[in-house]
Amino acid sequence: EVQLVESGGGLVQPGGSLRLSCAASGFTFNMHWMHWVRQVPGKGLVWVSRINEVGSDMMYADFAKGRFTISRDNAKNTLYLQMNSLRDEDTAVYYCSRDLGLWKLIDWGQGIPVTVSS
């Protein structure tokens, strides 16, 4: 059974940093692209970032460029999202997702809330 478990969320002040983790199991982690998607409660899904199988190619939504860094440790079957210079508008639930190939986000974690507030 595929499992994606996010951790590392919480309350952070504006301008602060947070690193999210996504522990993966039940599939061969190093064979899949992985994504981060976020959702403000009551609002829509927003794509954040994706990384290729070996961690050599990363893409970001415009709002994440220069502030967020996606990475992975295939030895630990873990995906990360380093978020710096956080803003109030980054407050959301963050999901990690497994890509089955060609933008098929087939599996999702339960989501982890991030609150940016003073």
Add this chain to the structure above:
Amino acid sequence: QSALTQPASVSGSPGQSITISCTGSTSDVGGYKYVSWYQQHPGKAPKLIIFEVNNRPSGISDRFYGSKSGNTASLTISGLQAEDEADYYCNSYTNSRTGVFGSGTKVTVL
């Protein structure tokens, strides 16, 4: 990277068919076959129900049907059931090598 345009809400009676549109541009929906649809029930993670415009993952009912014409993709749900009441989002690959979701559509079963 503005969200793709979806109607805010669509409703139908049990047994009816409804269609949700997803409008983008030649830079995303119109330019690629990598359009997918996700169903999200309240408090739950999204679930992939359509990929590559008109393909269903294993286990997804054939009541869900996807299509595309030009810059607009569509999701049709036939034989509407109470369990179909949820939020639905389209997603497309873009010419910037990124992804973009639609604004989301709330489906209500009357």
